[in-house]
Amino acid sequence: MLVVQKYGGTSVASTDRIANVARRVIEYKKRGDDLVVVVSAMSGETDRLLGLAHSIGKFPDEREVDVLIATGEQVTSALLAITLKEMGHDAVSVLGHQVPIVTDSAFGKARISDIDETKIRTELKGNKIVVVPGFQGVDEAGNITTLGRGGSDTTAVAVAAALKADMCEIYTDVDGVYTTDPNITNKARRLDRISYDEMLEMASLGAKVLQIRSVEMAKKYKVPLMVKSSLIEGKGTLVCEEVPEMEQVVVSGVTYNKNEAKITVDDVPDKPGIASRLFSRLAEANIVVDMIVQNVSHDKKTDITFTVAKADAKKALKIMQEQAAEIGAKGVEAAEGIAKVSIVGLGMRSHAGIAARMFDLLSAEGINIEMISTSEIKISCVIEEKYGELAVRTLHAGFGLDAEDVQEEK
Amino acid sequence: MLVVQKYGGTSVASTDRIANVARRVIEYKKRGDDLVVVVSAMSGETDRLLGLAHSIGKFPDEREVDVLIATGEQVTSALLAITLKEMGHDAVSVLGHQVPIVTDSAFGKARISDIDETKIRTELKGNKIVVVPGFQGVDEAGNITTLGRGGSDTTAVAVAAALKADMCEIYTDVDGVYTTDPNITNKARRLDRISYDEMLEMASLGAKVLQIRSVEMAKKYKVPLMVKSSLIEGKGTLVCEEVPEMEQVVVSGVTYNKNEAKITVDDVPDKPGIASRLFSRLAEANIVVDMIVQNVSHDKKTDITFTVAKADAKKALKIMQEQAAEIGAKGVEAAEGIAKVSIVGLGMRSHAGIAARMFDLLSAEGINIEMISTSEIKISCVIEEKYGELAVRTLHAGFGLDAEDVQEEK
Numbered sequence: 097m098l099v100v101q102k103y104g105g106t107s108v109a110s111t112d113r114i115a116n117v118a119r120r121v122i123e124y125k126k127r128g129d130d131l132v133v134v135v136s137a138m139s140g141e142t143d144r145l146l147g148l149a150h151s152i153g154k155f156p157d158e159r160e161v162d163v164l165i166a167t168g169e170q171v172t173s174a175l176l177a178i179t180l181k182e183m184g185h186d187a188v189s190v191l192g193h194q195v196p197i198v199t200d201s202a203f204g205k206a207r208i209s210d211i212d213e214t215k216i217r218t219e220l221k222g223n224k225i226v227v228v229p230g231f232q233g234v235d236e237a238g239n240i241t242t243l244g245r246g247g248s249d250t251t252a253v254a255v256a257a258a259l260k261a262d263m264c265e266i267y268t269d270v271d272g273v274y275t276t277d278p279n280i281t282n283k284a285r286r287l288d289r290i291s292y293d294e295m296l297e298m299a300s301l302g303a304k305v306l307q308i309r310s311v312e313m314a315k316k317y318k319v320p321l322m323v324k325s326s327l328i329e330g331k332g333t334l335v336c337e338e339v340p341e342m343e344q345v346v347v348s349g350v351t352y353n354k355n356e357a358k359i360t361v362d363d364v365p366d367k368p369g370i371a372s373r374l375f376s377r378l379a380e381a382n383i384v385v386d387m388i389v390q391n392v393s394h395d396k397k398t399d400i401t402f403t404v405a406k407a408d409a410k411k412a413l414k415i416m417q418e419q420a421a422e423i424g425a426k427g428v429e430a431a432e433g434i435a436k437v438s439i440v441g442l443g444m445r446s447h448a449g450i451a452a453r454m455f456d457l458l459s460a461e462g463i464n465i466e467m468i469s470t471s472e473i474k475i476s477c478v479i480e481e482k483y484g485e486l487a488v489r490t491l492h493a494g495f496g497l498d499a500e501d502v503q504e505e506k
Numbered sequence: 507m508l509v510v511q512k513y514g515g516t517s518v519a520s521t522d523r524i525a526n527v528a529r530r531v532i533e534y535k536k537r538g539d540d541l542v543v544v545v546s547a548m549s550g551e552t553d554r555l556l557g558l559a560h561s562i563g564k565f566p567d568e569r570e571v572d573v574l575i576a577t578g579e580q581v582t583s584a585l586l587a588i589t590l591k592e593m594g595h596d597a598v599s600v601l602g603h604q605v606p607i608v609t610d611s612a613f614g615k616a617r618i619s620d621i622d623e624t625k626i627r628t629e630l631k632g633n634k635i636v637v638v639p640g641f642q643g644v645d646e647a648g649n650i651t652t653l654g655r656g657g658s659d660t661t662a663v664a665v666a667a668a669l670k671a672d673m674c675e676i677y678t679d680v681d682g683v684y685t686t687d688p689n690i691t692n693k694a695r696r697l698d699r700i701s702y703d704e705m706l707e708m709a710s711l712g713a714k715v716l717q718i719r720s721v722e723m724a725k726k727y728k729v730p731l732m733v734k735s736s737l738i739e740g741k742g743t744l745v746c747e748e749v750p751e752m753e754q755v756v757v758s759g760v761t762y763n764k765n766e767a768k769i770t771v772d773d774v775p776d777k778p779g780i781a782s783r784l785f786s787r788l789a790e791a792n793i794v795v796d797m798i799v800q801n802v803s804h805d806k807k808t809d810i811t812f813t814v815a816k817a818d819a820k821k822a823l824k825i826m827q828e829q830a831a832e833i834g835a836k837g838v839e840a841a842e843g844i845a846k847v848s849i850v851g852l853g854m855r856s857h858a859g860i861a862a863r864m865f866d867l868l869s870a871e872g873i874n875i876e877m878i879s880t881s882e883i884k885i886s887c888v889i890e891e892k893y894g895e896l897a898v899r900t901l902h903a904g905f906g907l908d909a910e911d912v913q914e915e916k
Binding site: 170177181182193238 | 521524525555558559561562563566567569570571573574576577580581583584585587588589591592598599601603604648650
C-alpha cells in the first residue's frame with residue numbers, strides 16, 4: 097500500500113516529537129507500506145520568520161517572504177529524515193523544487209498546477225521513506241512559492257493524488273471529525289466516515305480539522321483522506337466519496353460559529369445590479385461574506401442581511417453606510433451577539449422535513465431564529481448568541497447524534 | 507563597476523544589522539555599481555541547527571544536515587532582499603540551486619565545480635541588486651550541498667570569478683589584515699596591500715581573517731579581494747597579485763600560534779619509505795600535521811620532529827609510539843607549551859640574511875629556538891610558549907613593522 101502521511105506543526109514541535117513521528121512512520125514501513133511523509137514547520141517557526149519580515153516593513157516583498165518561510169518546512173524535513181536514518185531506516189528529503197511541486201506565481205497563496213511524481217517514485221523504489229516539506233512549491237520560473245496557511249494539508253493531498261496513493265492520512269491534535277464541538281457537549285461523537293461534501297460544509301462552518309482547499313482537492317482527485325490523532329492511537333475519521341449507506345444518516349454533524357456579526361441594509365431598492373454593487377465593495381475591501389439572505393420584496397423594496405467575521409464588522413458597516421446613501425436605501429443596522437448553528441448531512445437531500453424539524457427543536461427551547469439559509473446538505477440558522485450552546489445540544493440530541501443513542505461501528 | 511560583497515554572520519546577526527548592510531549596499535548602488543551580495547547565516551544560527559541535528563544522533567546523515575543548515579543563509583538572503591526593497595531598491599535573492607552553484611557531492615565540505623552566471627547576469631541587467639546565500643550549492647543530481655565552515659567567503663570569490671567582477675569585498679569584524687595580532691602589540695598596523703601568497707601564509711598561520719580556500723581561489727582566478735570592516739569606515743586591505751613594489755617590503759607580517767604540540771621520534775632508521783609510513787598513519791587518523799623537520803642523519807639514524815594541533819597531540823603520540831616500535835626507532839617524545847612565530851614576506855626571496863636577522867633578534871632577547879622551518883616567503887620558529895608574545899613584539903619591531911616606524915599610505 098502506498099500511504100501519504102501528513103504531520104502538523106505541533107506533532108513536530110521538537111526533536112522528541114519528531115522521534116515519535118518517526119516511530120509511527122516506521123511502524124507502517126515495517127508492515128510493508130511505501131511511505132511519503134509531508135511535514136509542517138515546527139510550531140511557532142513560521143510565525144517567528146514572519147515576525148522578522150514584518151519587523152522590517154509592513155508589506156515585505158512577497159517573493160522574498162516565501163523564500164524566508166519555506167525554510168521552516170525544510171528544517172523539519174531534514175530533521176525527520178535524519179531521525180529516520182538514525183533509527184536504521186533509509187529516508188530522503190525531497191524539497192518542493194526538487195519534486196518539483198509546480199505552482200502558479202501567486203506568492204504566499206500559490207495554487208499547485210502540477211506535481212511530477214518521477215523523483216518520489218524513484219526514491220520509493222529504492223526502498224526509501226520520502227519526506228516532503230509541506231506548504232512549499234516552485235513556479236515555472238524557478239521561484240520558491242508557498243501555498244498559504246494550512247498549505248501542508250494541500251501538499252499532502254496533492255502528492256497523494258499525483259502518486260495515486262491508496263490513502264492520505266492527516267495527523268493532527270484531534271482524533272477525527274466530530275458530530276459537533278466536544279467542548280459544547282460531551283455527547284459529541286467521532287464520525288467513522290464522512291463524505292467530502294459534508295466535510296466541506298463542516299470545515300467552512302468552523303470545524304477546523306482540515307484545510308478546506310485540501311478537502312476540495314481530495315474530492316476532485318478522489319483521494320481517501322483519513323484524519324487521525326498523532327498523540328493517541330485510534331481509528332480516526334475517513335473522509336471519502338459518498339456511498340449509498342451514508343444517506344441513511346440524515347444529519348452527520350452540528351456546527352457552531354459565534355465569531356460573526358450580522359449587517360442588515362433596510363429598504364434596498366429592488367433593481368438589478370444593486371446586490372452586486374453592495375457585495376463588490378466588500379470584496380474590494382477583502383471582506384469575506386458568509387451568509388447572505390434576501391427575501392421577497394414589498395413595494396419594490398427589500399432588506400438584505402449578511403454576516404461577516406466580527407473583526408471585519410466595523411469596516412463592513414462603514415462601507416454599507418456609504419453604499420446605502422448612494423443607492424437610496426433607508427439605513428443600515430449591525431448586530432453582534434449572534435451565533436450561527438448549522439446541521440450538515442447528505443441525508444437531507446432525500447429526507448423531507450429536516451428543516452421543519454430543526455426549527456421545531458429550536459422553538460421548543462424558546463430560541464428565536466433571526467436568519468435562515470440553506471444549501472443542499474446544510475441548514476444554517478442565526479440566533480441570539482446566548483442560546484448558541486443550548487441550540488447545539490438540542491439539535492445534537494434531536495437528530496439522534498448523542499453518543500449513547502448510536503451504535504458505534506466496531 | 508561590478509562588485510561582489512560578502513557579509514559574515516555578525517554583520518547580519520539581527521534585522522537592525524541587516525539594515526546597516528542594506529544601507530552600505532545602497533551607497534555603492536547609488537554610485538552606479540552593479541552589486542551581488544553574498545551573505546552568511548545570522549550568527550549562531552548554523553550552530554543552533556547543527557545542535558538540533560546532533561541532538562538526534564552523533565553522526566546525523568550528511569546529506570540531510572546540508573538540507574538543514576542551508577536554511578540559515580536562505581533566511582538571511584530573504585531578509586536582506588526584503589530590506590533592500592523596503593528601502594526602495596529592487597533586489598532579488600538567488601539561492602545556490604537557482605544560480606546554480608554546482609558542486610561535487612561531498613556533503614558538508616563540497617567543492618564548487620561550476621557557476622552558471624546567466625541568471626545573476628540577467629537580474630543585474632534588470633537593475634536589481636542580487637543577493638546570494640553563501641555556503642550552499644547543489645550537486646549534479648540536484649541535492650543541496652554546503653561548502654564547510656567559512657564557505658561563504660569561497661562563494662563570494664567564486665561568484666566574483668564567474669562574473670569576472672572588478673572587486674570582491676569581504677566585510678568582517680576587523681578592518682583589514684594586520685602586520686600581526688593587535689592583541690599582542692598595539693603597534694600592529696593594517697596593511698594596505700598584501701599578495702595572495704603572503705595572505706595564504708598569514709591565513710594558514712593563524713591570522714583568521716579570510717578562509718584559506720577563498721584566497722586560493724582568488725589567486726587562481728586573479729580576483730582582487732578587499733578585506734574591510736562592516737562596522738567602521740576604512741580603507742581595508744587589498745589582497746591581490748604581487749607587483750614589483752611589494753618586494754621592497756621585506757617582511758609583511760608576523761604571525762603567532764600557540765595551539766600546537768611538538769612530537770619527536772628519536773633515532774629513526776634513515777631508510778627510504780620511513781617518513782612516508784609515519785605520516786601516512788597520521789593522515790589515516792585525520793590528523794593534520796603542520797611543521798615537519800628532519801635533519802641530516804648520523805650513523806644512519808635521524809630525528810623527525812613535527813607539530814600537530816594540541817587537540818590531536820594525544821592521538822598522534824599513541825600512533826607514533828606504535829610506529830616507533832615497528833620501525834625500530836629509539837622512542838617518542840611529546841611537548842606542549844610551545845609557540846610558533848613566523849615572519850611572512852615576498853621580499854625574503856630577494857633579500858639575503860632575513861633568517862639570520864630573525865634568529866639574531868630572538869637570541870638577543872634570550873629566546874631559544876627549538877625548531878626552524880622555512881618556505882620561500884616564510885620563516886617559522888618554534889620556541890617556548892612563555893616567550894611567544896615577546897618574540898612577536900621583538901620581530902615586529904626588528905623588521906620595522908611598528909606603527910610609528912612606517913609612513914602609512916595616504
